[in-house]
Amino acid sequence: MGPWILEHWDTDGSKSFCSNGSRAALAVPGAPGETLVEAISNGERIFLRRRNQEVGIRLPEGEGFGLRHVPLSTDLPAGFGWIGNPQLVLRVPSVAAVDLPAFAPPLRHHSAIAGGTNVNVVEVVVPGEARIRSWERGVEGETLCCGTGCAVAAAWLAQTEGPSAWRFHTAGGEEVSVTVVPEADGGWRDLWLSGPVRRLGIVQPDPSLRP
Numbered sequence: 378m379g380p381w382i383l384e385h386w387d388t389d390g391s392k393s394f395c396s397n398g399s400r401a402a403l404a405v406p407g408a409p410g411e412t413l414v415e416a417i418s419n420g421e422r423i424f425l426r427r428r429n430q431e432v433g434i435r436l437p438e439g440e441g442f443g444l445r446h447v448p449l450s451t452d453l454p455a456g457f458g459w460i461g462n463p464q465l466v467l468r469v470p471s472v473a474a475v476d477l478p479a480f481a482p483p484l485r486h487h488s489a490i491a492g493g494t495n496v497n498v499v500e501v502v503v504p505g506e507a508r509i510r511s512w513e514r515g516v517e518g519e520t521l522c523c524g525t526g527c528a529v530a531a532a533w534l535a536q537t538e539g540p541s542a543w544r545f546h547t548a549g550g551e552e553v554s555v556t557v558v559p560e561a562d563g564g565w566r567d568l569w570l571s572g573p574v575r576r577l578g579i580v581q582p583d584p585s586l587r588p
């Protein structure tokens with residue numbers, strides 16, 4: 378069988394690569410058990426793997442993917458990465474203290490990042506464990522968990538201070554974990570994001586919507 382083909386649309390109707398949407402694909406009835414599934418998700422090559430109630434995704438890697446410098450004038454330590462979508466990560470003393478609706482939009486539309494960016498604030502609890510909140514492009518608001526934001530946060534934290542495995546407490550109250558092999562040029566290998574996936578219901582598409 379060839380790779381699965383997945384497409385994701387954000388709430389504003391724009392198409393975008395989404396790691397959590399991709400992971401949710403393994404919740405569809407009849408999805409394979411613990412077999413590795415290759416997929417092309419919004420044009421990006423990924424792998425999916427179920428382990429009990431968790432689904433992991435190996436995120437895109439290679440040319441074009443990784444951390445890169447962007448000329449931002451902020452007092453906060455910050456990293457930026459392309460993971461199939463743009464992710465800006467800023468380290469803060471407390472994510473709870475950030476007024477995200479005021480803080481994020483100017484960075485979301487920052488002129489240094491063509492096309493804009495998702496914005497994540499991260500608070501390191503101890504090395505390998507952090508809290509994160511995300512303001513998503515295409516939603517133009519805070520979401521419960523941005524998987525690609527967590528993945529880039531882990532890659533940046535691994536590169537700047539280690540370790541290479543991180544557990545994130547997300548705004549939705551659930552945890553996701555990320556492991557990564559950082560490369561010297563800002564790239565990454567074997568970047569895996571794992572977290573819970575639950576089926577909430579079964580949707581019957583309106584037959585009039587069939588192509």
Ligand SMILES: N[C@@H](CCC[C@H](N)C(=O)O)C(=O)O
Pocket residue numbers: 387392393394395396397398462463494495513514515516522523524525526
């Ligand atoms: N809408 C974003 C990316 C969405 C990421 C997604 N929520 C995830 O979990 O990976 C964009 O493309 O800017």
